[in-house]
Amino acid sequence: MIDLKEVTKTYRTKTGSITALDNISLSVKSGEIMGIIGTSGAGKSTLIRCVNLLERPSKGHVKVDGQSLCDLSPSALRTSRRHIGMIFQHFNLLSLRTVFDNIAFPLELTGMSKDDIHQKVTSLLDLVGLENRGQHYPSELSGGQKQRVAIARALAGDPKVLLCDEATSALDPQTSLSILNLLEQIRDQLGITILLITHDMQVIKHICDRVAILEHGKIIEENTVAEFFTAAKTDIAKEFIASSIRQDLPKELAQRLQTESTDKNAPVIRLWFHDESTSQPIIAGTCQRFHVDINILQANLEYIHHRPVGIMIIKIEGEDDNINNAIKHLKALEIKTEQLGYITHHVI
Amino acid sequence: MLFELAHATWETLYMTLLSGVIGSIVGVPLGIVLFCTGNPKLWKNTLAYRTLGAIINITRSIPFIILMIAVIPLTFLIMGTSIGTTAAIVPLSLAAMPFIARLIEAALHEVDKGLIEAASAMGATAMQMITKVLLPEAMPSIINALTLTLITLVGYSAMAGAIGGGGLGALAINYGYQRFNTTVMIETVILLIFIVQVIQMLGDQLSKRLLAKR
Numbered sequence: 001m002i003d004l005k006e007v008t009k010t011y012r013t014k015t016g017s018i019t020a021l022d023n024i025s026l027s028v029k030s031g032e033i034m035g036i037i038g039t040s041g042a043g044k045s046t047l048i049r050c051v052n053l054l055e056r057p058s059k060g061h062v063k064v065d066g067q068s069l070c071d072l073s074p075s076a077l078r079t080s081r082r083h084i085g086m087i088f089q090h091f092n093l094l095s096l097r098t099v100f101d102n103i104a105f106p107l108e109l110t111g112m113s114k115d116d117i118h119q120k121v122t123s124l125l126d127l128v129g130l131e132n133r134g135q136h137y138p139s140e141l142s143g144g145q146k147q148r149v150a151i152a153r154a155l156a157g158d159p160k161v162l163l164c165d166e167a168t169s170a171l172d173p174q175t176s177l178s179i180l181n182l183l184e185q186i187r188d189q190l191g192i193t194i195l196l197i198t199h200d201m202q203v204i205k206h207i208c209d210r211v212a213i214l215e216h217g218k219i220i221e222e223n224t225v226a227e228f229f230t231a232a233k234t235d236i237a238k239e240f241i242a243s244s245i246r247q248d249l250p251k252e253l254a255q256r257l258q259t260e261s262t263d264k265n266a267p268v269i270r271l272w273f274h275d276e277s278t279s280q281p282i283i284a285g286t287c288q289r290f291h292v293d294i295n296i297l298q299a300n301l302e303y304i305h306h307r308p309v310g311i312m313i314i315k316i317e318g319e320d321d322n323i324n325n326a327i328k329h330l331k332a333l334e335i336k337t338e339q340l341g342y343i344t345h346h347v348i
Numbered sequence: 349m350l351f352e353l354a355h356a357t358w359e360t361l362y363m364t365l366l367s368g369v370i371g372s373i374v375g376v377p378l379g380i381v382l383f384c385t386g387n388p389k390l391w392k393n394t395l396a397y398r399t400l401g402a403i404i405n406i407t408r409s410i411p412f413i414i415l416m417i418a419v420i421p422l423t424f425l426i427m428g429t430s431i432g433t434t435a436a437i438v439p440l441s442l443a444a445m446p447f448i449a450r451l452i453e454a455a456l457h458e459v460d461k462g463l464i465e466a467a468s469a470m471g472a473t474a475m476q477m478i479t480k481v482l483l484p485e486a487m488p489s490i491i492n493a494l495t496l497t498l499i500t501l502v503g504y505s506a507m508a509g510a511i512g513g514g515g516l517g518a519l520a521i522n523y524g525y526q527r528f529n530t531t532v533m534i535e536t537v538i539l540l541i542f543i544v545q546v547i548q549m550l551g552d553q554l555s556k557r558l559l560a561k562r
Binding site for chain 2: 052054079081088090094096105106157
């Protein structure tokens with residue numbers, strides 16, 4: 001649905017040129033929610049603006065729904081843009097228009113009749129859950145409600161693609177979650193394709209099917225969200241994951257980790273559970289079968305894209321042979337294991 | 349004397365309002381063009397922007413009393429006379445145009461850039477952007493700008509009295525200053541204050557009513 005091919009964007013400044021986007025190729029399938037995450041200054045907002053040509057790429061091609069946008073005349077581009085919805089961090093609503101008239105705005109631009117506009121806007125207000133707010137002004141709404149208006153406005157032209165520019169960054173976590181749920185509901189109901197940019201891992205975790213990491217204008221990693229969380233390759237990806245999931249030992253314990261095995265310490269292992277394995281009594285089973293004691297140092301269960309992912313850090317104590325067999329057994333299971341080191345017995 | 353005061357008040361209002369309207373008819377579009385040629389999302393044109401800006405700066409820096417005399421040939425050409433209330437409308441309008449243009453440009457600059465971007469993403473033409481986004485969103489500031497212009501014109505129109513322009517300014521000079529009639533002087537000043545107050549009040553109310561929505 002969205003295809004970027006070798007997109008490069010350079011800005012000329014007084015001191016030289018800055019490359020905001022460096023040879024980016026990216027494709028988003030129809031009906032997919034793709035998230036692009038990056039720190040500020042990574043080029044996220046330039047990238048999303050290249051999709052509807054608010055920023056024109058210096059090089060490369062942009063295709064949306066099979067149409068190559070860079071080749072279009074200005075008026076053909078305007079027509080295409082009407083089928084690409086966009087929402088923004090600061091909502092960008094017209095302050096002197098009511099909610100109703102804000103949603104009607106893109107329809108007015110196309111010269112739609114008043115009756116048709118009325119019908120369309122009413123159904124959009126329903127869709128975003130603002131049935132009774134039509135005659136209010138944006139200043140009378142909360143941030144979440146404003147973003148709902150903006151979403152309704154973006155959907156007015158029946159777009160196939162919705163671009164979200166940090167759409168939840170100005171909202172509190174709870175409101176942010178409700179907006180994300182709305183976006184997902186819209187995708188499910190209307191089959192719309194969503195490309196979003198964010199610096200917040202929660203957004204990726206909550207609704208994205210796929211994720212790409214942007215750093216210094218380059219996509220350095222791209223994966224499905226489920227695999228991304230368990231098999232991140234780059235350091236930046238790992239940092240983002242660490243920022244959203246507690247997966248390391250508490251500092252007090254981490255400082256006491258030893259690298260060598262002695263008879264006074266026991267191995268510390270990190271386990272990643274997925275889906276079914278989260279609901280099985282793996283720890284208890286291992287204890288019974290191999291006659292070892294398992295101490296849980298840290299445990300966490302997260303939902304990533306509605307699928308449970310568990311992270312547990314354990315210490316295994318017992319006879320050496322039993323410990324080795326237990327570790328072998330865990331590694332053979334459908335869970336990811338990582339040995340972090342050894343820790344002395346008396347710590348806990 | 350009462351008749352003269354009433355007549356002079358009428359002349360002042362006539363000069364102020366008419367030159368305000370004529371000044372706006374030219375000044376508002378000029379301000380819009382100035383803003384648009386300076387904006388990369390609209391009709392960015394550095395040459396046009398700089399040229400217009402220079403012309404506006406030059407006309408604005410000419411003191412009104414000099415401008416009034418300098419444009420006498422033009423006034424004569426347009427009005428058929430270079431003295432009287434109607435004649436004063438020409439220099440007053442000319443002075444108002446660049447003044448309004450700059451104020452409108454400033455008012456448009458206050459509109460959130462995000463709105464221009466959003467409208468652009470929705471496929472708005474430049475014209476739709478101006479009529480449906482920029483002007484409505486800037487309306488409270490535009491009203492303030494026009495209020496300020498009218499009040500400035502009240503002051504200028506009094507100056508026009510000095511070269512036979514009529515209005516309260518002429519009355520103050522002819523009766524108050526040259527004939528040492530302090531009463532008339534005070535009366536005209538009070539009337540001028542009153543006119544300024546009323547214009548300011550109306551402008552404030554209008555823009556406040558719009559701002560209440562924001």
